[in-house]
Amino acid sequence: MMEPGLNHILFISTALFFIGIFGFLTRRNLITMLMSIELVLNSVNINFVAFNKYLWPHKLDGLFFSIFVIAIAAAEAAVAIAIIINLYRSHQSIDVENAEDLKF
Amino acid sequence: MNLTLLILLPLLTAVVILLMRSGVQVKWSALIGASVQFVLALILFFAFRKERASGNEAQMLFELQYKWFPSWHISFHLGVDGISVAMILLTAFVVIAGVLVSWNVEKMTKEFYLLLVLLSLGAYGFFISLDLFILFFFLEIAVIPKYLLIGIWGSGKKEYAANKLALMLMGGSALVLVGLLGLYFNGTEKTFDLLLLSKMQIPVMVQKICFPLLFVGFGVFTALFPFHTWVPDGHSSAPTAGSMFLAGISMKLGGYGCLRVATYLMPEGAREYANIIIVLSAIAILYGAFATMMQKDLKYINAYSSVSHCGFVLLGIGMLTKTAIAGAVMQMVSHGLMTALFFAVIGMIYERTHTREVNEMGGLIKVMPFITTVLFIVGLCSLGLPGLSGFVAEMSIFMGSWQNPDPFHRIATIAACMSIVVTAVYILRAIGKTAMGPINDRYLLLEDAKWNEKLAAIILIAGIIAIGIAPFWLNDLITPAADEIMHKVAGK
Amino acid sequence: MLNDFLLLMKSELVLAFILFLLLIIKVGKEVTNERLLSLIQILLLGNFIYGFFFIESGSLFGGMYITNGLIAFQKSIISLGIYLISLLFSDWLKKSEHLPEFFILLLSAVIGMFFLISSGNLLMFYLSLELATIPVAAMANFDLDKKISSEASMKMILSSALSSGVLLFGISLIYGATGTIGFDQIPTLLDGSSLQILAFVFLFTAFAFKLSIVPFHLWTADVYEGSPMAVTSFLSVISKGAIAFILLTTLYKVFAPMHALWYNMVMLLSVITMVVGNLFALRQQNIKRFLAFSSIAQVGFILLGLSSYSVEGTSSVVYFVLIYVFSNLAAFGVAGAISQSYGKELIEDYKGLYQTNPFISWVLALSLFSLAGIPPTAGFFGKLFLITAGASKGNYFFIMVAALNMIISLYYYLRIVRAVFMDKNDQPIAKINLDPSTKLGMIICTAGIILIGLLSWVYDYITTLSI
């Protein structure tokens, strides 16, 4: 069994990134869309950690960065969910297609 | 004489107008401001002559330079030569007449006069600035007041006309801007200073690109064919004073810019494109004249004739001889006075008959001898009668144009000359239909001009006749400056 | 060390102090909105004035936080902006049920912006960017009972989350390519490889998103329209200003070695942004939406100035943002006053406004002229300097397009002027009783619009800071 190299990990993280993007573009449910964003953020986290480990092991910037990203993602999710709840109150739905009054 | 006074006085007037309460106070303060400005312009003229007579041969007199945005190599640089003095005199004449003519404006009097004063501020500043940046600044200052004047106090399709005017003029100044930037970056050092730039060698390639930009840009202001379409609509929709300012002052900004900025700073460019300018202006002259022939609205008649007359200005510049350039400047002054007077008269007639259609009028000599006399005078000036200013200017242009010996210039000159016949046709048609012929009964009780209208007309007529009878003073004023420009253009 | 800390971070500390004060007040006993607002206004004014004192330059936390004269000035512009917002929208604020919360959110966002401007490190940059964004998304939802308000804030939070995802991906690539996230080390390690360029593009999209550069702008108009006027104005003026400032640093400092590359991009985006912004602004009926698109077009001009990569570029961008604060806030102030009094936000409703409300009509007209870049308003100078700076590279075609765009923009600005001054209306908006502080705000804006341009030392001061 071979040791996973940087490329493998990057492959995974990139895949994760695009899966997240794909989810964001295709899902109609706001919560799911938010989750897709989380996927994107996680792929970034993997990137950071992987780069840190494989390329710049003596610099800890990547690790710290990923920790902060996790924290911020939580904060963002909190606000986003609050907003979605409010949206639900006014629209009686959390389907993104129901909130398209603002256009042109 | 301190040239900043010319800018500060309109500013002061504007502030005073803002503080005034009633319409009457506003009018009087505007009138007083305009009169003081008028006197100031005369003082400037005499001071200039005195200075020149005492042997001051500097290109620009009364120069002033204040720091202003030094990091962009801009300075508040003022100064006048003969051409600027002539234009300032013109502005002063038109402004005071415009203020007088608007005496009856009841709707939003304060705003109206405020805008008039701002407009004149732009013109004064433009003519005395020796820095391209502030020149551009003043050029654009004058646009919005025009827009508002037409849009608020105008008549007919006023919104459309105002919009078109503002957009086309802004389009023109956008071109000017790009041209100016080209000059700024391509001199031997970065500067907006006109005099410094004039001493630099601007690369020929740059001149070839920037000259058309600047010339067309300024040309839009002065009704360069085919960018003249704002003229008829704008003029005819504007209130009387608005038309006067527009045609009398604002269109001259363009001509002055074409001459002072485009031609003077980029002689190679000017030589390169002179033929195109000549063709366009010859077209404008004839085409404007023929189009005028078909108009039925007095204001449209004058507006189209302005296209034709301003064609002479550009033709004179395009001909690139000293006499023609001097003639172009004279034509600017002359046309400014004349067309302002024409619009004033049209305004007076309109106020009384409530129509501007020539076919609906007739025989007005009977009831308004003064107004129709003025109409005759201005019409005759327009068709170039000797003794009035139009003749002097046109003849100078013709004489100057003819100094180019090749057939192309000859044909263009002859084409331009032909317009004097067409002009006669439409002017006489207009006069014949309004002033002469049997009078319509409903006009029998109309009254002649009131004091303010008379005074306005007399001031402008005085200017027209002063040039027409004794052109030498104007010529002496302009020629050295035109000489300087030609010197630059001719010198390799 | 502590001294340094206190001095260098003084603006953030003051804001944090105010923020905590508000928190305490909120927790404590009931204060009427009027009194609270007056207090806030005074505090914000104090904050603004204080911004001009004790200016030092230096860095903290191992280069994560940097400050200097220019940054202090940029922060002052932002302080001024929020002070003006607190004045202009006092009517709306007074009636708001959650006044302290509004300012708490606003101030946190501003603190985020301050850190953003001062950031010297991608981590700091990311954190402060999020701090500057998330509260605003919450603020966008401040009209809790309005459907469009929640839609707007939803769009904002989702779009910005996506954009920060892309940004982070970019940052991670940079980190991978260079092994550092410090602003001072990155430039030395840039070699122009494809990976780095890709990383730069990802990074840049975050700016593009926040600045609403086309084609990353689509959220802008919807969010602006849905949000309360005060939030819209904050979004369009303050947040854009802050991003523009940090973009300056990023492009001029961090990606300086790549300037020949990004110059093309910035020029192209600038023109596209102007054109699209203008084309969309042309046919807007809602004043907020209209101002949104007009602000997109304005960003195009900012990019034009940015492209010059010179001291002139820096100073003209900062100068423009300063002017933009006055002009755009004045326009929003007027729109806010009208919307607050009569709930009218359509341009049609503005017909005949001059008959009943000459003062605000003039304020509106002046601000629009300034936005359109017509002298003698400051906008003229701002725009002209941006264009001049942009022209220094000699790309006259783009300059020409920019100049022509000024005409289109003039057309739609004049459309409002025309409605206000010329069009007839049987039932114009009735006389509005302006709150004194709103009036004060408008007067300050007007004064700024007229004076900032004519007084050339303002610009000179910025130039001396930028060198």
Next chain:
Amino acid sequence: MNEILQIKLLGIFSLGMDLGWALLMIPFLPLMGFLLLGLFGRKHMKQSAGIFATLLLSGSAFLSLHTAYGYFFKYGKLEGVYQKIIPIQFTWLQFSPGVSIDLGILLDPISVMMLVVVTFISLMVHIYSLAYMKGEERFPTYYSFLGLFTFSMLGLVMSSNIFQLYIFWELVGVSSFLLIGYYFDRPSAVAACKKAFIITRFADLGFLIGILILSFYAGTLDFNTLIEKLTSTESAEFKSIASASFIGISALTWALVLVFIGGAGKSALFPLHVWLPDAMEGPTPVSALIHAATMVVAGVFLVARLFPVFSMSEVALKVVSIIGIISALFAALIACTQTDIKRVLAYSTMSQIGFMMFSLGLSGQSGEGGLGFTAAMFHLFTHALFKALLFLGAGSVIHFIHSNEMKDMGGLRKYLPITHITFLIACLAISGVPPFAGFFSKEQILLTAYHHNVTIYWIALATSGLTSFYMFRLYFSIFWKKEYIVHGDAHGEGGFVMMMPLILLSLGAAAAGFIPFGNLVSADGKVLESVFHLQFSIAPVALGLLGIFTAMWMYKNESNRPDNIAHSLNSFYKLAYHKFYVDELYLFVTKKVLFSLVGRPAAWFDKNVVNGLINASGNSTVFISEKVKGFQSGKVQQYAIYFLAGVIGLAVLFIYIWK
């Protein structure tokens, strides 16, 4: 700079200063009349305007007589040659070194002669109008316009600079315009004054271009210098203008022909004559002054003024003579058919000017050969007298009868005895019956023609026969033919004021022929001994008498003879009656060609194409804006797609293009 305002008095003779001021006053007195009456007449001088203007003009007339006397008999001659004296000249407008419009006074035989003619006729008209125009509402205006005209005409004849001449040329044109349109409420008068102005303006275009050409090659606008430079075959200027050519014709010829076109317009020569008959819409005294005696001969004066230069180009002279003779015959034919008495006179004027012109065209430069020049000037002089007389006489008839039509007249000799006698004298004079003035001048003209071009001579002879025929047709139709039935309010002849000018002019018409004109006016300034050939004058006089008797036979009593003859000449008569359809041709050219084919398309083009393009650029922007609105779909996921597309696009651009 200030020295320009100093009028340089170049009085060479002891009269110096006095001469200058006296000369200046000649035009300035009428000018003063114009200004004062124009400004204050309407309010303050309603009644006294006429007297005031007449007094001013008599001062002017006296001064010009004084000048003429002084010039011809005291100081004008130097070594047997009349000098060209420029007592006053100053630079009015400097174009370029050497080329400037200088306003000045040039005294030479023709200008002095014209001074006398203009002031004298004008004075007569002023006096005559006192009665004729009495009670008109715009009486002061009328006199002020007369003043303007007199001033401009005097300025014209005294011009020392070709551009100065052009200036006054235009001023004369405009005063003619104003006076023709004096009855402004008659549409026909309005049309006539416009027509007169526009057609002469068209001709002036030629004049102007001619001036431009001349000034370009000669490098001066000053008459004396110009003539000096262009008449010496050695000078560089002459060589350049003679060698430069355009479509095979030398620049000199072009210039002169163009100048002549100007002259032809003013002098109503074929085919630019159409305005003159219509100009009779003006008050009759005005017709007498402007459209008979003075302004219409300006063209002749112009050619005479530039005669030395004309004589350098044979082609130009040929054009002058051919146009002259065509006009003479053409107008005479038409005059025979017209029934409006003023129109008959107008055509006769045109015909007589044709005589002067071809005489000039046939003349040589000096000595005996210069007879044509002297003859033309002489005829100009005598014609002014008798034609003014005819017009004033006609005026008196019209005043009496309130109609211009011949059919309303007849048998008036009893009611208007003085008019009758003076009119007869004038008719005899124009018919060339000795010893009246016309005889002598016409004699010389025919002599010139005989010597230089026989074809022209025969045509001229025939024309002079026609002249006496139509003049006496007029005479008999007015004063004989039938008994006049007096209508209700018949008044007299108009009193002494109206009759005095008639009498004075008739004295002139009768006696002016005895002036030894050749001694005074000649092409080269030297005395020209005119030889009188008795055998030569038989033919013209006989023809003249034949014409008179034919007219008498046809018109003395009422009969159907004229109708019969008209019938027998059927189509030709119609052609002449309709003035050979030249007016219709003009109408076609202006209405159909200029208005419909040029003016209307230009206006249409401007409104639709040029303006349309400008509007279209605006509209298309709006259109595009409408089309692209779909991008802002309101769907947040689509926004994200554009966002990502942007990212990818930028990345692609960067990596594949910009890198």
